Amino acid sequence: MASISASDVKQIVVACEAGMGSSVMVARQLAKQLKNEGITVVHAPVHELKETPHEIVLVHRGLSARAKQAVPDSVVIIFDMFLGDLNIAQLVGALQNGDTISDG
Amino acid sequence: MSDFIPSGGGGQTGFRARLQHLGGNLAGMVIPNIGAFIAWGLLTALFIPTGWLPNENFSSMVGPMILNLLPILIGYTGGRIVHGQRGAVIGSIATVGVIVGTDIPMFLGAMIIGPLMAWILKYIDKVLDPITPPGFEMLIGNFSLGIAGMLGAMLGYLGIGPIVAAITDVLGSGVSWLVDNSLLPIASVLIEPAKILFMNNAINHGVLGPLGVVQAEETGESILFMLETNPGPGLGILIAFWLAGPKLLRGSAPGAIIIHFFGGIHEIYFPYVLMKPQVVLGAIVGGAVGVATFMVTGVGLVATPSPGSIFAYMAVTPSGNHLGVLLGIALSAAASFVVSWFILKLSKVDASEADFEAAKTRSKEMKAGK
Numbered sequence: 001m002a003s004i005s006a007s008d009v010k011q012i013v014v015a016c017e018a019g020m021g022s023s024v025m026v027a028r029q030l031a032k033q034l035k036n037e038g039i040t041v042v043h044a045p046v047h048e049l050k051e052t053p054h055e056i057v058l059v060h061r062g063l064s065a066r067a068k069q070a071v072p073d074s075v076v077i078i079f080d081m082f083l084g085d086l087n088i089a090q091l092v093g094a095l096q097n098g099d100t101i102s103d104g
Numbered sequence: 105m106s107d108f109i110p111s112g113g114g115g116q117t118g119f120r121a122r123l124q125h126l127g128g129n130l131a132g133m134v135i136p137n138i139g140a141f142i143a144w145g146l147l148t149a150l151f152i153p154t155g156w157l158p159n160e161n162f163s164s165m166v167g168p169m170i171l172n173l174l175p176i177l178i179g180y181t182g183g184r185i186v187h188g189q190r191g192a193v194i195g196s197i198a199t200v201g202v203i204v205g206t207d208i209p210m211f212l213g214a215m216i217i218g219p220l221m222a223w224i225l226k227y228i229d230k231v232l233d234p235i236t237p238p239g240f241e242m243l244i245g246n247f248s249l250g251i252a253g254m255l256g257a258m259l260g261y262l263g264i265g266p267i268v269a270a271i272t273d274v275l276g277s278g279v280s281w282l283v284d285n286s287l288l289p290i291a292s293v294l295i296e297p298a299k300i301l302f303m304n305n306a307i308n309h310g311v312l313g314p315l316g317v318v319q320a321e322e323t324g325e326s327i328l329f330m331l332e333t334n335p336g337p338g339l340g341i342l343i344a345f346w347l348a349g350p351k352l353l354r355g356s357a358p359g360a361i362i363i364h365f366f367g368g369i370h371e372i373y374f375p376y377v378l379m380k381p382q383v384v385l386g387a388i389v390g391g392a393v394g395v396a397t398f399m400v401t402g403v404g405l406v407a408t409p410s411p412g413s414i415f416a417y418m419a420v421t422p423s424g425n426h427l428g429v430l431l432g433i434a435l436s437a438a439a440s441f442v443v444s445w446f447i448l449k450l451s452k453v454d455a456s457e458a459d460f461e462a463a464k465t466r467s468k469e470m471k472a473g474k
Contacts, residue, residue: 025363080378
């Protein structure tokens with residue numbers, strides 16, 4: 001199971017199928033929340049995850065299988081809701097508190 | 105809640121992940137080019153003889169765009185996904201062979217030959233790279249691409265073009281048969297559940313869109329563009345969740361409605377359905393009512409509305425079709441709302457509290473650094 005310390009996180013990538021729709025929306029929301037942490041949030045299609053620099057991958061449960069296949073060694077956070085998701089809220093909290101973050 | 109979502113934790117390298125992967129690749133060739141589709145769709149809606157502002161000069165761009173530009177862009181993007189810029193170039197070259205070999209918009213052909221030729225070039229490069237003498241990289245690189253591209257265009261002209269044209273013909277007459285026998289609404293039984301499982305882009309851009317443009321090229325409009333993209337069923341479901349859903353979900357529903365209906369990001373309502381899978385019945389009924397309405401009123405769109413927002417819908421609706429299109433969207437939203445509302449009311453056992461407890465436990469585990 002992959003894990004990473006919050007202080008090592010420089011870039012988070014949000015993945016969706018085409019990398020143009022839902023991932024952009026989630027990425028922009030998250031970027032706003034993490035502005036003070038100095039963490040950039042980008043978006044990408046699942047098939048370009050490997051080429052996108054990142055410390056954490058954020059992906060919807062429906063695409064999580066393909067995300068894990070693409071980057072098996074990365075920390076992959078899975079979310080269920082595009083608005084008000086608990087896992088995303090936890091991720092933000094962990095990053096702000098400087099906790100260790102692992103797959104989930 | 106995660107129990108309901110099939111691609112969850114464990115062994116998900118199965119059939120669905122593979123199908124999704126293939127579909128993702130089909131959609132991945134189309135979606136980056138949607139801007140060009142919109143330009144073409146607007147030109148068509150405005151300037152063709154039955155459009156808003158008929159103009160012979162401007163409408164002369166409609167044919168070359170749909171027959172040449174859009175397939176080449178698809179072949180280009182398909183090649184780029186497989187083998188970068190060189191793949192993109194050879195994909196475009198080969199797509200021209202497919203295009204001139206037939207007289208219908210060759211989206212499917214481009215989706216096949218673009219990645220195929222890029223894949224072949226990738227292997228050619230793998231063989232030639234190690235044996236290329238220093239200083240000859242450019243010469244060999246350009247000529248290997250040029251020669252392989254020429255052969256690929258010939259292959260497209262002689263092989264892929266005619267085969268895909270024949271397949272499109274069969275599929276097209278299958279669709280006409282469904283329309284003629286008033287059976288098209290049954291398609292919703294397949295489309296709506298598949299959509300919820302994140303195959304929405306694959307279905308629309310991989311299958312329905314390419315068939316739709318063939319029809320639109322002949323008759324000026326197609327109902328196929330509306331089968332998957334209708335925002336009505338999702339709207340009805342979200343309103344039902346807002347009024348009668350689990351308490352935990354009600355708060356986010358209004359925001360989701362705006363993003364879904366106006367922003368056109370349908371993905372936002374899939375998780376709601378996945379948490380209450382019975383609600384998919386609402387989506388199916390709503391979808392079928394919508395398709396039936398579109399069929400009875402005889403409306404179609406000139407291009408794929410992408411994203412599936414009400415604004416995109418209005419932009420690609422040809423003049424005279426607006427009433428039928430809006431009626432279909434409204435009726436499908438109403439139907440899916442009524443069905444979903446009853447399902448949510450009947451399944452009064454509120455799963456959200458259990459979910460919330462589970463989520464809290466998970467949160468504690470996470471904080472403990474497990």
